[in-house]
Amino acid sequence: MLKRKEFILGAAAGLTLAAAATAGGVISWPGAHAEPQAVNRISPVPANGDSFTPPPGAPNSFANIFDQVAPAVVQIDVTVKVDQPQGGVFQIPGLPFQFVPPQGRGGQGEDVEPQTTQGAGSGFFISQDGFIVTNNHVVADATEIKVKMSDGRELPARLIGRDPGTDLAVIKVEGDDFKYVSFEETAEPRVGDWVIAVGNPFGLGGTATAGIVSAKARDIDPTGYNEYIQIDAAINRGNSGGPTFDIHGRVIGVNSAIYSPTGSSVGIGFAIPAEVAKSVTSRLMQGQTIERGYVGVAIQNLPDGAAEALGLPASIKGAYVGEVTADGPAERAGVQVGDVVIQVNGRDIDGSSELRRMVAATDVGQTVRFTVFRDGRRQEIAIRAVKRPSDEELDSSTREGGPSATPGATANSTVEGMKVASLTPAVRQRYGLPTDVEGVVVVETVPGSKAAQLGIPAGAVIQRANNQVVNSPADLERAITAARGAGRPGVLLMVRTPNGATSVVLELPKN
Structure with missing residues (x-):
């Protein structure tokens, strides 16, 4: 049996993939199919003293840095197939609402042609012979990929490889004379250092924003393998996959997500660190599959x-x-x-x-x-x-079978402010619980109780209490009684909710 995740953790509300909205990374190796010449590699501005000490006049203008790196940054346009359920309503990836086609297009009973939609992101050249880094979520479902360069040229691109775990991908255009940039691996950015994001917000292309490193090692993605750099340089929809540069023009990250209640920048963006980006994309360039x-x-x-x-x-x-x-x-x-x-x-x-x-x-x-x-x-x-x-x-993958609930278990008992019941067929049907789920279901919580304060919802299933398997209300009561007898201040509950499994500590009132 396989499980969906190797861990269970709640995702932060408001986190939005910059799939149509971020900026990206840099890399310093030659292309896989041509030996690039040093002439097209964009060299960082020499640093004076400390690795991240700004050069003279740096806070006054970022124009020289932008002029230097902009030719390596590209706009990525993709065509994506959109599933169209019966009835003609379909969902465009990345948008929270649905669309209904105009009358006569995609209605019921008609021969419906596959629907497509357009998406946009950012990327950057990492080799002279046309390898480009972007986000996986920009190109993952694309049927067609086009790259628009800073000089106005538009070129078709093909997918080389992608890694959903880090949200990185590599695409390639044909040619051998592209300006490119490199990932910075030796000098670590500090919180407070200047950064510049260059990308394609809202399809505008060629846009630079500036800010600072706001935090490091952010763990915002419970299904990924990154510890993100947080920046406050504005990144929006369309910046995804573009680079974040330091003050010397070195790529320190690939922007991938923003935290926003509106879907637009509120000054909290997240970039995949250069060290991770280079390790993954170098393997993708060589045709390797990322194994973990x-x-x-x-x-x-x-x-x-x-x-x-x-x-x-x-x-x-x-x-x-x-x-x-x-x-x-x-x-x-x-x-x-x-x-x-x-x-x-x-x-x-x-x-x-x-x-x-x-x-x-x-x-x-x-x-x-x-x-x-x-x-x-x-x-x-x-x-x-x-x-x-x-x-x-x-x-x-799904689990098959599983032990049945304890016969004759007490139903609708009230335990520490929770009304709980055994998982009978009727209870399973009422709360939509599969047959492989075991435990006791929370029917309701008593207002003002510790359980109510924890926000345990009706329909949640308590599966363990202090590591003891719970198959009946009596099992739950025994585990709580044992915790009291041991003088413990609470009991650890493993709870299955509609949003996934989690664990909470139910505080036990002192006698």
């Missing part, structure tokens, strides 16, 4: 109070194992639901994102070592990593 290690666990960060609820030191950091894929590498090695992973390969981890990236970086066939807390004791578990399945394989 996989062990088959669903993990999440320990919520506040979880360590104490499990009887662990309050200072413990790590990742909580919420699910283990049946017959997967982790299960075969002995990993269990409820384990708290505190180290990977002997290195302390802060949470689920770090664990996920370390597993992904493990070569297929190599061993990854988990240090876990289980029942209050440390254990070492060695797991042999396999190749991570594709997103399509993970999406299509």
Whole structure:
């Protein structure tokens, strides 16, 4: 059985892919099919003293930097097929609303031709012979790709490779005399350093915006493998895939997303770091497929109070194992639901994102070592990593069978401010719960209770309490009674909601 994700984590509201809206990266290797000449490589402006000390007059104007790098930045126009359900209404990727074609086009009962729509993004040359970096989400579903250069030329492009995990892609145009830029790997930008984004916002092309590095190592994408650079240079729809430069004209990131309640810039943008971008795109240029290690666990960060609820030191950091894929590498090695992973390969981890990236970086066939807390004791578990399945394989996989609910379990009991019921066929039908989901369903929460304050919704299924399997209201009551008897301030609940599984600490009132 395969699971959709290796971890479970809520995504930030308001996060928008810059698929039609970001700026991008740089790279310093020759093209795969031609030996580029140094004459077309855009050299960084010499730095004076500190790696990121602005050259004289830098804050006064970015004109020289823009003139230097603009020829390497391109506008990317794509044609994308759009699914059209029966009834003629169809969804354009990236937009939150649907469209109905004019009367006589795509109505019911007609021979409907495939619908297409246009999209736009940004990119930049990374070699003299026509390799271009952009975002995966700009070109992933494209049936046609065209590149418009700063001198007005329009060229057809073909997809070379893409990596959904980092949202990076490489395309290529024919030619051997293109201006190109390079990724900066040696000098790390600091929070507060100037940056310049160049790209194609709203299809305007050739647009430069400036700002600073606002933060580093942002973990905004629970399904990806990036720790983003946050910038406040304005990036909007159409900037996706374009480069972010430092004050010396070196590419430090590939812009990929913005945080915005409106879909337009509010000064919070995110760029894929140059180090990651170069590593991935260099392999894509060579025709390689990006492979990542996989062990088959669903993990999440320990919520506040979880360590104490499990009887662990309050200072413990790590990742909580919420699910283990049946017959997967982790299960075969002995990993269990409820384990708290505190180290990977002997290195302390802060949470689920770090664990996920370390597993992904493990070569297929190599061993990854988990240090876990289980029942209050440390254990070492060695797991042999396999190749991570594709997103399509993970999406299509389902669990079959599963234990049935405990016969004769008490229904509609009230436990710590929650009215809970066993998962009978009628209850499953009422809340749309599949047969493989086990636990007790929350029918409602008592107003003012701790459960109500946590926002546990009706229809949520409590599957574990302090790592004890819950199949009936009585199981839940026993776990809470045991936590009280041990003097613990709360109980850690593993809860399945319509938005995915999560864990919360239910505070226990003091007697």
